[in-house]
Amino acid sequence: MKYFFSILIFSFLFNFENSVAQNQKESLNFYYENAQSAMETGDYETANTQFRKILKLGVKLPSEMPYLFAKTLFEVGQYQNSQSFLDKYFEIMGKAGTYYDNAEELKKLLALQLNKSLSCQYCDLSGYRLETCVTCNGEKQLLKKCDYCEAKGKVGCTACSGDGVLIQLGAMGNRSYKTCHQCNGEGINICPVCEGDKELYTYCPNCLGSGSTSTEKICNHTEHN
Structure with a gap:
């Protein structure tokens, strides 16, 4: 069976x-x-x-x-x-x-x-007509808030973890305190990414910094009026 x-x-x-x-x-x-x-x-x-x-x-x-x-x-x-x-x-x-x-x-x-x-400056490599990027209006880049400092312009000091002082241990286990040389005791530094401007320019994510995007129109390789 x-x-x-x-x-x-x-x-x-x-x-x-x-x-x-x-x-x-x-x-x-x-x-x-x-x-x-x-x-x-x-x-x-x-x-x-x-x-x-x-x-x-x-x-x-x-x-x-x-x-x-x-x-x-x-x-x-x-x-x-x-x-x-x-x-x-x-x-x-x-x-x-x-x-x-x-x-x-x-x-x-x-x-x-x-x-x-x-x-041809008017089309992409596949021969499709280019148009000005609508995201950046052809500027190739966008001004955005700095993510690294959260648009504050300053970040906590990495050397002293924001304490403003550096702690050193002696041979006998004793502690000594020294003003942080990196932030001068303030505990914060100017943002190294935006350099304190709170904003910075980045490549446009839509056109990848080219200023233009492809259309579905076949290019005739001549400038349009």
Whole structure:
């Protein structure tokens, strides 16, 4: 009886896995055909969506897909991602790929776009238009209260722990008291971080000190009025 149930469970799992694999294969073919059809009509946004659905399946990709996806990403302006998939295509297919000549042409077009992005002051490295950071208004830094001294401008002396005096033990165990040389007996020092100003400038956390943030607009590499 135990042997019978083992066979039954194995059979169920085997059929289930086959069913899942079959569904994934059908979905892959469906999305892949839709993506190629969209590319033929120039609808690269739809093609991009279909290719990404394939990636989510977690299955082995069609051998020519890295080029087709690279082409699609190029057309929607995602140049760095396009370069990554194009590199993968060359790695997998080499000169044997059906789209090898097309891939070589895309490689040249990508180089032009990436070079433009590198030298353009109006976009990020991916070719997306930059806009002034709304957090710091392009100033790259923000004036904030000093956390180290809690905006007091002074901190307790670390040498004497705020007592103002240093205690020294003699050879016989006797104690001697000496005015703290670091705080001159006051027990406090000027904050070493803000230097007593209670405030200090720090890099803007939104733009990381660049003064600008990326948008979703593809840059035309010219100044806007």
